[in-house]
Amino acid sequence: MTDEQVHAAAMADPDARPMTDAEFADAPRVPRARTLRRALGLTQEEFAARFHIPLGTLRDWEQGRAEPDQTARAYLRAIAGDAEAVQHALSAGPRRG
Template sequence: MARHGGTIDRDKVNATTEADIDRQAREDGTNDTSHLSAPYPTPATVRKTLHMTQKQIADLTGIPVATWRNWEQGRVGLDPAVQALLRILGREPDAARRALDMAAE
């Protein structure tokens, strides 16, 4: 078993009620989860806003076109990293393009 240092707080690990979990989150400062539900544009919205085909945006992001297509058609859920990528592409498309183009160099 790998050890990463620190100690385990057994009271927190063994919390049995939602009230215990909520109290511990407040004490730890981890009770603000608003960032977890932040809206993000859909893959199709991002692609259309950038005036790109599925192939073009897949090439830009390094994502297989079949994966992008599945995202657009709702066949596959979007994990948090994909949601973040969509927010970046949607809010800062020029910066995202520069950064992604640099990755291809």
């Protein structure tokens, strides 16, 4: 099939029709915290405990009742970049000098 035929067939199938740009823009977003937690293979309880995030806060983020503030978004980016290093830093505690 040509690209045009594939596109026409997809558009003709009401059960598998691609989203329009408007539909895509209106679609609910999957919160980053949920995506990150699932990528790490953790339950909400495990993720919250491991990264010292209040469970209620994590649930609010995941269910769209609240958005992480700038600091929380930076923390989630750090977890996404190297979850093991963040976990190690949290378990090591403050350095004494």
